[in-house]
Amino acid sequence: MKDHTAAERHYRRALAGRAPGTYQRGHGLTMANLGRSVAGQYRHEEAVGLWAKALDFMGGVVSDRNRQRSGKSRRLRPATAGAAILNQRATELLNNQA
Numbered sequence: 581m582k583d584h585t586a587a588e589r590h591y592r593r594a595l596a597g598r599a600p601g602t603y604q605r606g607h608g609l610t611m612a613n614l615g616r617s618v619a620g621q622y623r624h625e626e627a628v629g630l631w632a633k634a635l636d637f638m639g640g641v642v643s644d645r646n647r648q649r650s651g652k653s654r655r656l657r658p659a660t661a662g663a664a665i666l667n668q669r670a671t672e673l674l675n676n677q678a
Contacts, residue, residue: 584620591617608637624660632662635669 591614598607611634619627 582620584617587617588614588621604637608634611637625662628660628662628666631666632669635666635673638673 591610594610595607595614598610611630615627615630615634618630
């Protein structure tokens with residue numbers, strides 16, 4: 581629906597209600613969705629940080645949804661600080677889960 585501001589509020593609220601260390605897969609997916617909504621507001625450097633945290637959570641979990649979401653981080657503008665490193669991490673995650 582392209583309402584990235586409302587989506588950001590929703591995802592931040594969802595994360596606030598989760599205890600750290602629980603629901604690793606869900607936490608990673610929510611972080612990735614939050615990164616996507618922030619990127620949709622052209623806050624690309626913040627989105628890189630959020631996606632990096634999402635990959636931290638996704639690292640130990642094999643999941644088709646994780647693979648789908650981690651691939652979406654590649655849509656960031658390449659000139660964004662940290663985007664190349666993030667894309668490399670996402671590629672490694674995808675290769676390790678194949």
